[in-house]
Amino acid sequence: MSLTPQEITHIARLARLKTNPEEAESYATQLSRIMDLIDQLNSIDTENIEPMSHPQDAALRLRDDEVTKLNLREEFQAIAPECENGLYLVPKVID
């Protein structure tokens, strides 16, 4: 499996990672090598095998829909890059 720099640019965009053309070039080489390793998966027949998403097939535990946490807004926002009036600030999205 060989990935092109164009595919890398697309994947990087999906993953929200800024890349320049030189980086895309070098990631294409490295990720193609990793995909070659991954392609060994195809050597094994997995017909009729159920996918396993949890190591012991356990289901996630649910809890009652009740408020149990304290409000820690001040503590959490104290470490945010930019906050104002209890809100996280981000660049303007809508004009």
Add this chain to the structure above:
Amino acid sequence: MHKKTLREHHQSLKAKDYSSVELTTYFLDRIKNSEDLNAFITVTEDRALMQADQADRTIGSGKMDLLTGIPLAHKDLFCTKDVLTTCGSRILDNFISPYDATAVNKLDAKGMVTLGKTNMDEFAMGSSNETSHFGIVRNPWDKGRVPGGSSGGSAAAVAARLAPVASATDTGGSIRQPAAFCGLTGIKPSYGRVSRYGMIAFASSLDQGGVLGTTAEDCALVLEAMTGFDENDSTSLNLEVPDYGASLRKPLTGRKIGLPKEFFGEGIDGDISASIEEAIRVYERLGATTVEVDLPNSEVGIPCYYVLAPAEASSNLSRFDGVRYGHRAALYEDLNDMYETSRAEGFGAEVKRRIMIGAYVLSSGYYDAYYIKAQKLRRMISNDFSAAFEKCDFILGPTTPATAFGIGEKDDDPVSMYLNDIFTNSANLAGLPAMSLPSGFDSNGLPVGLHLIGKYLDESTILNAAHLYQQQTDWHQRIPGGYE
């Protein structure tokens, strides 16, 4: 003082041979004198002395626990309230955690003293500690070599006796491979035993907290204190905490050890094979018998892992967006550019590679071919273990195919780095408990690791087997030159 086991420290603290403050100061001094190892990202001296002082008061009041007053180091992946918690990444280089990980809380509650936060591969992605934003860690046995990873700082710290014991985490071998490279004992319990709450997530269905120490008994005591149900982790097991310390001395007579032929094939260093063969003879003298078992799909463990772990990582690491915490770029054009630039600046090359692999295998058109395919293989690998455990009580083999490699040796070859996990990551895929313990040295004087894999939830048997082995051998007592 640095040669004592946790039980010996407990006896000395109880007898008031020294105080926790004295013991803590002693280890803080050793840390200061060994800065060249770069084992710590943060040393929490003031906090440690405060906790030690508190421990001394508890000891004075006669209410001490077995672990009260004993110092330890935490891998910088465990959140520690009001203390820098970086996960080895630039993207968290300003992250002062607003809360404690449950595992940290539990050890604090026992009265253990936190010396500091140890270095690690960025987001635990690596097998050499070379991907850390905070610099490489040196192996105390040979400073030109890596300590292994991702828990490289915890391993170097304990190997150099800068801390009696350390917390660590294991997603594909990150406790066991550094234990092997640094001559330590390390255990990754069954998935779900140790709460993942406050452990910064890498691959949530594989991540598990555990311990790096010098003896199986030390690991057992600390693991027991870290273990237990936590409603804050939806995958935490609601089971009674086993008394790991109590079952250490059970005789091994009649126990069956499974030897997977896949773990004894080509590509294993000759000195390692010889050391493992010798360990098998020790077990036979202890009354155990061996049986050959098959793990036929173990050869695809690596490709299976390198689909699932990056897929989960790409999803987990999407939380680092420069909005709520961590690094935000100084210059950007709009919201999207702020995300992309903050992440590009904050993550290192290996983390980016894994995020991109993960995004790719999860992307439209490839999901079934890679992600679902790997999940099917995960089941086959897990079924192989179930079949093997029909015939044996635990599985034995080498932890790694080679001993510690040189710093920079695998820099340009991620694939060759990934092969470090070849014997370890199948235990994570199946959620099984596993440990590494020292079983000798190679011709360069580098430690060799013996790998034990137990049945699901049966940490007791492998801890028992490791403890009895350590009563017959003294490899675990060897200390690297310069740190005796």
